[in-house]
Amino acid sequence: MEILAGLLLLLLLTRAFGEGAERLGQPAAVGELLAGIVIAAVLALGLDGAFLRDWLGESEALGFIAEIGMFFLALSAGVEMRPEEITSRAGRAFAVALGGALLPLLLGFLLAWSVLPEGEQKLAQAALVGVAMSITAIPVTSRVFAELGLLHGTVGRMVISAALFDDIIGLFLLALLIGLGRDGEAASLTGLGLIGLKVVVFFAITVGLGYHVYPRLRRHLHAMQIASLEFSILMSVALAYGLLAMALGMHWILGAFLAGLFFEPRRVGAKAYNEMRLLVGGLTEGFLAPLFFVHIGLQVDLTAISAVPGFIAALLAVAFLGKLLGAGVPARMLGLGMRDSAAVGVGMSARGAVELVVLNVALAGGILSVESQGQHAVVDNLFSALVIVAVVTTLLTPVLLRVLLRGPQLGDAKR
Amino acid sequence: MEILAGLLLLLLLTRAFGEGAERLGQPAAVGELLAGIVIAAVLALGLDGAFLRDWLGESEALGFIAEIGMFFLALSAGVEMRPEEITSRAGRAFAVALGGALLPLLLGFLLAWSVLPEGEQKLAQAALVGVAMSITAIPVTSRVFAELGLLHGTVGRMVISAALFDDIIGLFLLALLIGLGRDGEAASLTGLGLIGLKVVVFFAITVGLGYHVYPRLRRHLHAMQIASLEFSILMSVALAYGLLAMALGMHWILGAFLAGLFFEPRRVGAKAYNEMRLLVGGLTEGFLAPLFFVHIGLQVDLTAISAVPGFIAALLAVAFLGKLLGAGVPARMLGLGMRDSAAVGVGMSARGAVELVVLNVALAGGILSVESQGQHAVVDNLFSALVIVAVVTTLLTPVLLRVLLRGPQLGDAKR
Numbered sequence: 001m002e003i004l005a006g007l008l009l010l011l012l013l014t015r016a017f018g019e020g021a022e023r024l025g026q027p028a029a030v031g032e033l034l035a036g037i038v039i040a041a042v043l044a045l046g047l048d049g050a051f052l053r054d055w056l057g058e059s060e061a062l063g064f065i066a067e068i069g070m071f072f073l074a075l076s077a078g079v080e081m082r083p084e085e086i087t088s089r090a091g092r093a094f095a096v097a098l099g100g101a102l103l104p105l106l107l108g109f110l111l112a113w114s115v116l117p118e119g120e121q122k123l124a125q126a127a128l129v130g131v132a133m134s135i136t137a138i139p140v141t142s143r144v145f146a147e148l149g150l151l152h153g154t155v156g157r158m159v160i161s162a163a164l165f166d167d168i169i170g171l172f173l174l175a176l177l178i179g180l181g182r183d184g185e186a187a188s189l190t191g192l193g194l195i196g197l198k199v200v201v202f203f204a205i206t207v208g209l210g211y212h213v214y215p216r217l218r219r220h221l222h223a224m225q226i227a228s229l230e231f232s233i234l235m236s237v238a239l240a241y242g243l244l245a246m247a248l249g250m251h252w253i254l255g256a257f258l259a260g261l262f263f264e265p266r267r268v269g270a271k272a273y274n275e276m277r278l279l280v281g282g283l284t285e286g287f288l289a290p291l292f293f294v295h296i297g298l299q300v301d302l303t304a305i306s307a308v309p310g311f312i313a314a315l316l317a318v319a320f321l322g323k324l325l326g327a328g329v330p331a332r333m334l335g336l337g338m339r340d341s342a343a344v345g346v347g348m349s350a351r352g353a354v355e356l357v358v359l360n361v362a363l364a365g366g367i368l369s370v371e372s373q374g375q376h377a378v379v380d381n382l383f384s385a386l387v388i389v390a391v392v393t394t395l396l397t398p399v400l401l402r403v404l405l406r407g408p409q410l411g412d413a414k415r
Numbered sequence: 416m417e418i419l420a421g422l423l424l425l426l427l428l429t430r431a432f433g434e435g436a437e438r439l440g441q442p443a444a445v446g447e448l449l450a451g452i453v454i455a456a457v458l459a460l461g462l463d464g465a466f467l468r469d470w471l472g473e474s475e476a477l478g479f480i481a482e483i484g485m486f487f488l489a490l491s492a493g494v495e496m497r498p499e500e501i502t503s504r505a506g507r508a509f510a511v512a513l514g515g516a517l518l519p520l521l522l523g524f525l526l527a528w529s530v531l532p533e534g535e536q537k538l539a540q541a542a543l544v545g546v547a548m549s550i551t552a553i554p555v556t557s558r559v560f561a562e563l564g565l566l567h568g569t570v571g572r573m574v575i576s577a578a579l580f581d582d583i584i585g586l587f588l589l590a591l592l593i594g595l596g597r598d599g600e601a602a603s604l605t606g607l608g609l610i611g612l613k614v615v616v617f618f619a620i621t622v623g624l625g626y627h628v629y630p631r632l633r634r635h636l637h638a639m640q641i642a643s644l645e646f647s648i649l650m651s652v653a654l655a656y657g658l659l660a661m662a663l664g665m666h667w668i669l670g671a672f673l674a675g676l677f678f679e680p681r682r683v684g685a686k687a688y689n690e691m692r693l694l695v696g697g698l699t700e701g702f703l704a705p706l707f708f709v710h711i712g713l714q715v716d717l718t719a720i721s722a723v724p725g726f727i728a729a730l731l732a733v734a735f736l737g738k739l740l741g742a743g744v745p746a747r748m749l750g751l752g753m754r755d756s757a758a759v760g761v762g763m764s765a766r767g768a769v770e771l772v773v774l775n776v777a778l779a780g781g782i783l784s785v786e787s788q789g790q791h792a793v794v795d796n797l798f799s800a801l802v803i804v805a806v807v808t809t810l811l812t813p814v815l816l817r818v819l820l821r822g823p824q825l826g827d828a829k830r
Binding site for chain 1: 416419420422423426427430434479642643644645646647650651654655657658661662667690691693694696697698699700701702705
């Protein structure tokens with residue numbers, strides 16, 4: 001009974017925040033994350049004996065559902081993406097993506113390296129900060145571009161393609177990171193090389209199979225209830241790819257993501273694709289993702305803002321400048337105007353679900369901790385700081401992008 | 416990693432059995448249940464150290480997913496049913512349904528009462544057998560009628576409507592049963608009356624709200640991503656109804672079922688209905704239901720057949736004769752021919768998902784046990800015997816129905 005009541009309460013609160021965010025032109029995920037942060041802050045005021053507080057303290061149900069949510073977030077992100085969209089303009093977008101991923105990665109790593117205390121986890125934590133900075137949230141950006149009618153323009157297509165690359169690069173780096181976190185000796189060059197090799201093997205197998213597995217499976221199977229069979233196939237492939245990822249030392253979300261990535265219209269047929277997109281998308285956005293985001297938000301400690309204000313400010317600077325320069329300069333060099341180049345850089349600044357998945361994985365892997373170790377202010381507040389940066393970048397990106405692309409003279413008249 | 420491997424293995428095995436069953440003209444659920452029974456029998460041969468055996472022995476993941484599966488089976492059953500189909504020909508079908516539910520209930524109860532040993536649980540267990548006998552599996556029957564092109568004929572519509580009533584009556588009786596199981600004193604007339612009153616209150620509230628809640632919610636909410644919002648609403652209502660059921664001493668599946676029942680096209684619009692039917696149906700049939708059925712099947716001990724052959728044979732007789740006479744006689748009295756009346760009775764003989772849900776609830780509530788108590792052969796094998804009866808009735812119903820409706824002279828030429 002507690003589980004039903006707890007889930008119902010969280011679902012209603014979270015969705016209310018999510019809907020509120022959408023009406024303010026923000027993605028639902030930001031609202032859902034904020035719901036968790038606000039609930040955590042309210043409960044921290046000392047509402048002893050409050051039902052939700054007791055339930056959250058005792059029940060493992062939310063953590064379990066958040067884990068399932070992570071699986072479906074990765075799968076859903078893969079299903080939503082179309083590999084052909086990358087390959088159609090791969091060259092230019094890849095340069096933008098690489099710059100937009102590597103500069104924030106480097107700046108984030110250097111910033112974290114300079115402030116984190118010496119210790120076993122220093123390398124992994126600094127790398128985590130870099131990875132978190134390198135990611136771009138596609139949904140936020142694509143919504144703003146769509147709203148402005150610019151999704152299929154040069155800037156829009158370049159940003160979406162590059163953001164797609166960046167998420168793949170981020171998940172690739174996560175695979176390396178897990179190797180680092182688990183295996184102290186992986187810090188050696190041989191260790192890094194071995195992990196890199198495994199990652200390459202994983203991508204080679206999944207990409208190779210990806211081009212053939214769905215069409216073949218479909219050819220051999222006929223079913224009366226297409227949707228349920230398609231879902232069984234999609235889940236089986238996602239589980240199998242997840243297993244392969246784990247066998248090679250990576251996180252299973254990479255497998256789920258790639259299983260979704262190759263589930264695309266031209267490979268499985270438009271009907272099956274649209275049905276699975278509806279199923280996986282509805283299940284994820286309507287139930288699992290809100291509970292995942294609120295689960296993350298609940299673990300954020302807002303006192304991080306007063307504990308390490310300088311670090312958070314520096315992270316924000318890295319997050320925005322890293323993307324602005326890292327993605328904007330290659331865009332300018334490829335011939336875009338100043339304003340469009342800036343829009344590319346700004347458009348890639350929002351972090352989102354993938355960053356939070358990375359943080360959650362790091363939390364589970366022991367690279368991060370939400371319990372204060374009392375060692376060092378930055379280490380203690382690293383998780384909260386990174387979530388806060390994700391929220392702020394996601395909140396500001398649409399605002400900045402609208403100002404930049406629409407021009408300040410138009411104001412907000414259209415909305 | 417074990418969880419992914421275990422789920423993948425079970426999903427593949429179960430779906431293979433399910434697909435095989437469908438090709439033999441049987442419902443997938445029977446194949447999926449048999450997959451569990453076969454796996455359990457093979458593992459019982461003593462494959463020590465086998466991965467699946469170890470995983471099933473240790474992991475709680477399958478039980479947890481089966482529990483979620485039960486929630487979605489109830490929700491999905493509700494979504495698939497249309498209350499208006501009952502009300503359109505309520506009078507005649509209700510008489511058939513009542514006879515088809517009450518006679519097997521009575522016969523099952525009397526049979527169990529006569530063989531079960533004296534004890535605290537005797538009343539609850541005998542009632543459980545009665546409830547299990549009273550249920551009819553709609554999907555099996557409707558598939559056969561559809562295949563024969565008779566779904567919208569007099570017999571077909573009467574059977575489907577009556578079967579629908581029977582499932583509702585079965586879940587209603589389950590509510591009473593849980594009261595009996597939990598509360599020894601509920602066996603008194605006052606106790607029974609109180610439970611009955613609560614059931615009435617529950618139905619009054621959910622049915623009353625059911626007619627208004629979805630249209631109102633829809634009117635007040637607008638969303639860009641309809642499917643995910645619809646799913647949030649459906650889940651919220653299902654959780655809320657489930658909570659209400661529990662607060663009134665019933666099982667939450669009754670709430671999930673009623674939340675689905677009132678989610679129907681004329682109330683929520685055809686588009687939303689079709690999307691949610693696809694989402695809930697695909698998720699349930701493609702992933703959760705197979706794992707629920709295999710979970711049930713894994714707990715079946717086939718030695719029950721040699722331990723209590725007479726009891727199982729008597730249960731089968733009750734299952735078939737109870738429906739044949741209980742539903743067939745009212746149908747004959749309502750003016751149907753002998754053959755059609757017999758078809759109504761036979762058509763309602765298949766048990767299915769709802770019976771298994773009832774058994775699973777009884778298992779969780781302590782009314783049944785899969786661990787041998789060494790007390791009494793019938794008590795020890797009650798769970799396995801009831802599952803076996805569900806499988807046999809479901810397997811035989813389509814065969815008998817085809818022979819009866821198509822006439823033996825046509826044979827199986829059409830299939």
